[in-house]
Amino acid sequence: MSLAEARPASPAVFSRIAPGRLMWIAVLIATIVLVMLPANALPAWAWKYPLAWQVPFGSWISAFMKWLMESASFGFFTVHDFTRAIAWTLDLPLQFAKSVFATGFIQGQGSDAVVILPAIPWFAMIVLSVAAGYAVGGLALGLQMGFGLAYLAVFGQWDSAMVTLASVLVASLFGAAGGLLVGLACVRWRWLERIVSPLLDVAQTMPVFAYLLPMLILFGFGPVSAMVATVIYALPPMVRVTIVAIRAVPEEIRSLGLMTGCTRRQITWKMLVPSALPALMVGVNQVIMLSLNVVIIASMIGAGGLGWDVLTALRSLNIGKGLEAGLAITVLAVLLDRFAQALAVRSGAAVQGQSTGRRNILIGGLGLGLALWAAAAISQPLAVYPEAWKLSTGAFFSDIVSWINVNFFSTLEAIRTGVLLNVLIPVKRFMLALPWPWVVAVIALAGYRLGGWRLALTVGLMALFPVVVGLWPTTMITVYLTVVSVVLSALIGIPIGIASAQRPKLWRVVEAVVDTLQTLPSFVYLIPIVMLFRVGDFTALIAIVLYAVAPAIRYTAHGVARVSPHLVEAGAMNGCTRGQILKRIRLPLALPEILLGVNQTIMLALSMLVITALVGTRDLGQETYSALAKADVGRGLVAGLCVAFIGMVADRLISAAAGRMRARMGVEA
Known part of the structure; x- marks a missing residue:
């Protein structure tokens, strides 16, 4: 492209595009005129769509869901039985992850419950995370992982954070694997991509609130429904990244696979996917971040964890508790984001010189972490972070907000009122007045x-x-x-x-x-x-x-x-x-x-x-x-x-x- 092409267009060009600009100016003027017209200037249906013309999609969907869960069957079992069986199956990895990170492995129920093996203790988790961070991203990432998890323990957010971490890891695993498989299928069959693409658009743009309820009806109240909703929300980026990444693999790699007699499955899993791994890891990172972003909404239907803490604080206007839980989510998000980014960089870089040393650090950290976990299993009180060591910033944040409200209430109220009266309300009235x-x-x-x-x-x-x-x-x-x-x-x-x-x-x-x-x-x-x-x-x-x-x-x-x-x-x-x-x-x-x-x-x-x-x-x-x-x-x-x-x-x-x-x-x- 030459410099001349970047300069303003010539008069001849303006003469060609002027009618289009004039058309949009006319549309703008007509819009203003329509807003200013009295209500009886146009037919009533132009302002308010008649009730008799409305299509009751909502009633149809509700009736279908009711029939699906109460009457539909596959012969020997109903849809309700089928979805509950899926929920039970999906609950297995989720409960295992929660047992490892949060609750421990428990035998029995209620007062008869006995902890066979406690959850991985905070100090063992910090050792493991530092070793994993160092192996993937070097000393800086290892220290970030250690300090971040220590923050969660010191400020009393450890238990809720581990529940959230377990949910996010399982949901991310399902989201990344499902997105990879769907993306590979779309690469193989173009007609499937044309079908899936609008569904992905809807899944990405539809609010999570909207499909929490169908998940609740299908899979029951609890963390499984929240996890399924999270996977649906987080899966589209992985599908799109997979499609782009696989198609970006050089054609020479495919040709080499065909020349060496590889089957289609071998070409896909041993050549295309490894070659596209750095880009695929970016998609995994997006899945993790989106999954973490839904934890608060998912807490409405039983996900628990930090999301529930933030939600209860928001409902009770407890600024200190809400900000502490919110900062804990932020810390967890930053740690997962940095780790996933480092993993993506490492998967695409040749790090042969440092791989042996970092691998030894990882193995050593893993061994030490397991030893500390075993020590906590022998003496279970060691697994709990001491209450006397915990700190809280809740009162500090509450005092800051109270001080701002007391000293700057008039200023804040003036800003709020000014924006409402001069911007928000006029624009709102304009939009509502459009036919x-x-x-x-x-x-x-x-x-x-x-x-x-x-x-x-x-x-x-x-x-x-x-x-x-x-x-x-x-x-x-x-x-x-x-x-x-x-x-x-x-x-x-x-x-x-x-x-x-x-x-x-x-x-x-x-x-x-x-x-x-x-x-x-x-x-x-x-x-x-x-x-x-x-x-x-x-x-x-x-x-x-x-x-x-x-x-x-x-x-x-x-x-x-x-x-x-x-x-x-x-x-x-x-x-x-x-x-x-x-x-x-x-x-x-x-x-x-x-x-x-x-x-x-x-x-x-x-x-x-x-x-x-x-x-x-x-x-x-x-x-x-x-x-x-x-x-x-x-x-x-x-x-x-x-x-x-x-x-x-x-x-x-x-x-x-x-x-x-x-x-x-x-x-x-």
Whole structure:
């Protein structure tokens, strides 16, 4: 691409694209006019979809689930028996992991229960983790693992953290293995990928609340249902990473396997999968982080652990207890993230020189850890961290929040009220005043302009779905909060990304902050914000922006930094200032990448928006949460599908726009 292509378009080009711009200006003016029209200017059905026209998908789904669990059978056994058998089978590895890490191996029940072998004690676990961290990532990772687990013990979070760790490890194992198998099947059969792809989109964008209830009905109340829901939520990234990683393996490796007489199975498992292992480990890392992010939600149906501690603290507004449990989840997330990243790097690097020494350290640590575990089994009180050694920061955090509320209440209330009156409420009223036929038509028009009739039909039908199920007003409230949150995230994230892309020292600081924001579980954001601003849309807005701003920063920095230095140098040689190079060269070329960052910001905003139903929003998240509380599976799934379709419409349109920009500029994805 030459420098001339990066400069502003010629008048001839403007004459070609001007009609399109004029069309969108006309659409904007028409939208404003429609909002300002009196209610009787259009037919009543344009504002409120008639009840007689609505399709009762929710009732159909609820009736189907009732028939499935009460009447459906496979001859000798019912569906209820079949799903309970699956639950019993899945419970075996989960109970084994909990026995190892948390409860110990127990014989008998109730008052007759006897601990045969205690759970691995805290000091043995620290020794094992330090050895494993050193073997995988060196001394720095080993020390991080040790200090992180010691923090959990010192601050009294060990028992709950080990329950959470057991659940996450088992769910991650099932998610990674299932995602790998589905991804390999999609690589082998293209028709299967076409079927699976939209299902993955729905699973990734549908709120976890929506399918907690079906899992509860199918598998019963308890940790197994929570684990299945966690696996469904965490599996899609592994499937997508597997497809990309296997297809990226050089063709020469496949040809070598065929030439040496390998079967298809041998080529897959002995050549393709090992060659793609570094990329696959990135997918495993994503599965682990997503699994950990669901533990609080899953605690609503019996998962327990740190998630339950955070949830109870949030319900009782116990700031100290909630932040302690939230920080424990954060520590656990950071440790698992760092370990998985190091494992991914190690799987793709040749570390022959250090492998023997690190392997000996690992074996020695394993032996010492097992010896300490045996000592704890002989003297079981050793396995328990002494109460006298525990510390607590709960009172400290509570005092800080109380001090802020006492001294800055007026300022915080003024900020909250100002944003509500001047931003949130006007945007909300504007969105609710839009007639649904016009919104659906504009979305379909955007799809046609960006991707043709197929995309127009797809996004148009997705936009129509909330209308026909009677959830249009609730959907527009969701859209309004998402739009405001994403705009604010972009206004914060894009300038930070631009500034840090050209300053390596600044980027190191920003990257550490972004990594922290992406590692923090979503519920952790809610606790201090609720304490400062109480419940409501403003609280949800702050939590969403904090959770969703990271992709806007990262993608912008990546897009600006990867612009060809030859183009930048050519601009400087032509006398362009630094600002002109940024506006005329870097930003235009980075725009597709920035759009993809905005796309990811929308996905995270929707994910967080559903969770903010716990702090008083009245959107689709509240609809799914209420359905879970009332055991209304149809209502929950329909509301979840509405959220999923919002995300999928945004994803399809933004991806199509980014693709058109890349094609226009001749830039490869």
